[in-house]
Amino acid sequence: MRVLYTSRMDLATLIGPLEAQFLIALGISIILGYLIGAERELRDKDAGISTHVLVISGAMLFTFMSLAIEGAEARITAQIVTGIGFLGAGLILKDGTNVRNLTTAASLWLAAGLGVAIGYGFYVIAVIAALIGALVPRIPNIHKKRPHA
DSSP states (O other): OOBSOOOOOSHHHHSOHHHHHHHHHHHHHHHHHHHHHHHHHHTTOSSOHHHHHHHHHHHHHHHHHHTTBTTOHHHHHHHHHHHHHHHHHHHOEEETTEEEOHHHHHHHHHHHHHHHHHHTTOHHHHHHHHHHHHHGGGSOOSSOOOOOO
16 A cells, blocks of 8 residues: 655644645534534433544544545445444344434434545535434424323
8 A cells, every 4th residue: 555645743844735624624523523413412312412523523534544545545434334333333222112312323324424525525515414414303203102092
């Protein structure tokens, strides 16, 4: 594997265009993670702000760094999808006939997708998807459980 980007550690090259782009991506990751995580916390769900910020930022970092390694982009992105599936599966709980935390697990899956989008530089797409991710769980349930007669 050939590394496309190397860095010397002197003050003149410490913050270059790549690092500036990373800082922008990290800032967007934190804002979008806060947005979706706050919605989950308002509903007293297990995965809140910290989890969503870390998932989006982590996925962004893996994606961002994969761009620096020739031929690694698709492979690393695929591993993010697999890894986040295990994290989400750990959240889903079955209690009798009820299944809990499906929406929270799905929000983590979306968070990883947002991180990948941000890592590849698709900022506007990530913001639009995050807004949908924060609004959709707010749609009231159409089918409310009725008390048994």
